[in-house]
Amino acid sequence: MRVLGIDPGSNVxxxxxxxxxxxxxxxxxxxxxxxRKEKDFPAKLIKIFQGVSEVIREYSPDxxxxxxxxxxxxxxxxxxLGHARGAAIVAxxxxxxxxxxxxxxxxxxxxxxxxxxxxxxVNLMVKRLCNIKEEIKPTDASDAIATAVCHLCSSxxxxxxxxx
Numbered sequence: 001m002r003v004l005g006i007d008p009g010s011n012v013x014x015x016x017x018x019x020x021x022x023x024x025x026x027x028x029x030x031x032x033x034x035x036r037k038e039k040d041f042p043a044k045l046i047k048i049f050q051g052v053s054e055v056i057r058e059y060s061p062d063x064x065x066x067x068x069x070x071x072x073x074x075x076x077x078x079x080x081l082g083h084a085r086g087a088a089i090v091a092x093x094x095x096x097x098x099x100x101x102x103x104x105x106x107x108x109x110x111x112x113x114x115x116x117x118x119x120x121x122v123n124l125m126v127k128r129l130c131n132i133k134e135e136i137k138p139t140d141a142s143d144a145i146a147t148a149v150c151h152l153c154s155s156x157x158x159x160x161x162x163x164x
Contacts, residue, residue: 004061005148014140018148052091064092065151110150
């Protein structure tokens, strides 16, 4: 299974395509859709939609794994994040991908063993799990790899449980 992981953001959205081969995680591509230079918010959403659509066309993932919105103190930021997630989800659904959503806690737990891990811990564990030697910058990309790995682990567990 080939998974497109998304770490949503309205300014910088991390993405990664990861597959599992012989029990090992193999990242195919990772990067970001950088929207910081866009003139207004609708232009950012268009860039996210187009960027995610392009990754899907080029790397043919089977499913989308995306982080759920968490509500912070700033409601405006949470709403913008929700819109950015929506643009990515529509891009995936438009090309027939199933969409799976995971909380930040689930994602961190799946790669570090604890839901309270910080970005540096997630980055370090992603590099170890995926045997990545080079730096993964920005951390939005490593968070996207973690989101894809989370789905690969979760779907395998769900399949095992369904078989019982």
